[in-house]
Amino acid sequence: MKKIKKHRMLFALQMKAAFMALPKIMAGMLVFAVLMVIMAIALVKVTESTDDKANVMKVGVVYPQSEESKEENMYIEQAFGMLENVDAVKEACTFVNYYSEENALQDMKASNINAVIVLPEKFISSILYGENTPARIVFPSSDVNNSSVVFREILRSAASDLSSAQAGIYAVDDTISELGGSDKDRENANTYMNLRYIAYVIDREAYYEVVDVNGDRASSAVQFYTATGMLLFLLMGGITCVELLKSEGRVLNVALKRFGVTPGANHIYKVLGVSTVFWTVISVVYALVSLMVVRFPVVAKAVTVVGSIKETVVNSDGSKKLIIQYNDAALTDVLLGVCALAVLMLAVFSFAGVIFRIAGKSVSGVILLFLLSVVMMFCAGCFMPISMLPSVVGKIGTITPIRYMFDMCNQILTGSVELLTVGINALFAVAFMGIVAFMENRV
């Protein structure tokens, strides 16, 4: 009876100690969160600027300068302008107008532009009248990258569209001739067909309704890195709790043992205390974020738990319409997520407890936890997907607990918690607490 009283009191006091440390923990976490946000923003900026430079090609378009062609140039400029607004082209290249081939080639040599399209004299007329004088496309002999390949494919596809359309126009022309139509009929038909052709071939989006469906429960890149951030945040959170999780020291353990309280039990109470504090705070944040998903669709990019299925519909007139459909299983998913969070906290902080126990001193514990977390996260594919890592690293990753903690984070964020993952994390938590309890009891 006396023992039970002591155990109950110790458990309550360890809980209290963890909650009393909450301001300190929050301050530490806030600093860490700010650092992470700054790093994330910097990373996004770097990625964006790298993307801009590496992926979007600058293509020079050299217009013919003869008097006959100058009238046509206006239509060609319009055509390229429209082409530039097509999504697939916009992401691959931008067009720069030139009126001298020499200037364009010089700029290409100076790497200011990546390719040059030299339009022939009377380009449009030649297409309309079936003469098909080809445009010359000049690429530099080096500097071939993904974008230039994409650009070639776009041109190839455009040429194919053009030839199909031309075939259709000529077929109509021939048919009208065969049926005895007048020249005027043929001319009218040609003009009408050309106009339709230009309208359809350039404004291809008119045919399609673009539908983005989010919430298919697969982890997107943003969710992947949100899960990474969440796990890193929790592991580094362990650092702020070093004083709470470290071993009590031999003298206190001996004193506890004298009164029938095993030091191992004391360690378990500490892990439970710290986990409860984090679980309380993070569950509140998680619930708030889940609600925000509905109100602020941008949050849904990272979290899709309140499993609204968000649809962005782009209509033929270019306007966008947002449709949110509520998932019937949303509430269950949130509750499951909250339970899974509890197991995740136990796994993370019992892991931190083992590290601190092995390290002995607080400072070495903090350093060891940081280094091991980062290395294990790398091996577990938290920074880069495992498929992109050498197979040996991937194999090492599968035996690290971090791998399963990361899976848990991912599943919580995407609302697809699996009992197997919860079970594995629970097993890790029990094993880690057991190891430390065994070590502590050996005083």
Add this chain to the structure above:
Amino acid sequence: MTNIIEVDNICKNYGLKKVLKGASFYVKQGECVGIVGANGCGKSTLLSILSGINKPRKGTLTYAGKNPFKNKGMFSDMIGYVPQENPLMEQLSVYDNLKFWYCDSRRDLKQDLVSGTPAALGLGEYLYTRVDKLSGGMKKRLSIACALANFPPIIIMDEPGASLDIVCKEDIKSYLKKYLSVGGTVILTSHEECELALCNRMYLLKDGVMQELEGCPNGEKLMEYIRL
């Protein structure tokens, strides 16, 4: 007075090193007994056996005629042990530490904070201070208060005044006087003459055996005993 503690022929080894080679002594109720000896002679080992932390390889130990190793709970009921380092939960407040050790005590913490051991040791002002923010002296006072939460009949102290200031030593000494005056029994090890002045009898632990010293020697005479 009856012997409250009887130690007979206790032996203890650490690996091949024989620390205690048949130590025997007794303590009467209400006595203050000092154990002196050179560093590393086995004083702390002997006290850890007396407080039930370690078991002797050989020999017997009785408290009021009973073997505490065979009577569960006897150590915690009869002995208040104050080791050299303080067995405190650093992340908790003074009050929480006391609350833990008092939770299964016969005594009432609130009452003791007014007139009991914690009050006598001057802990009242620091109740809500975290232990890791306390000075060494205050930690020692708290350790003593925690060890005496049950108000056990025997208190064992391992160098209680080590690295404490004079005022703190004096406060602890006057508390021990009070404790002795109400029938408590004290066993302490120390290198400090002012603490040893409390003792009714003294033992010298040398070469693993106990030797009772005549009277309570101090100064040069005590040094001579230890050096010999």
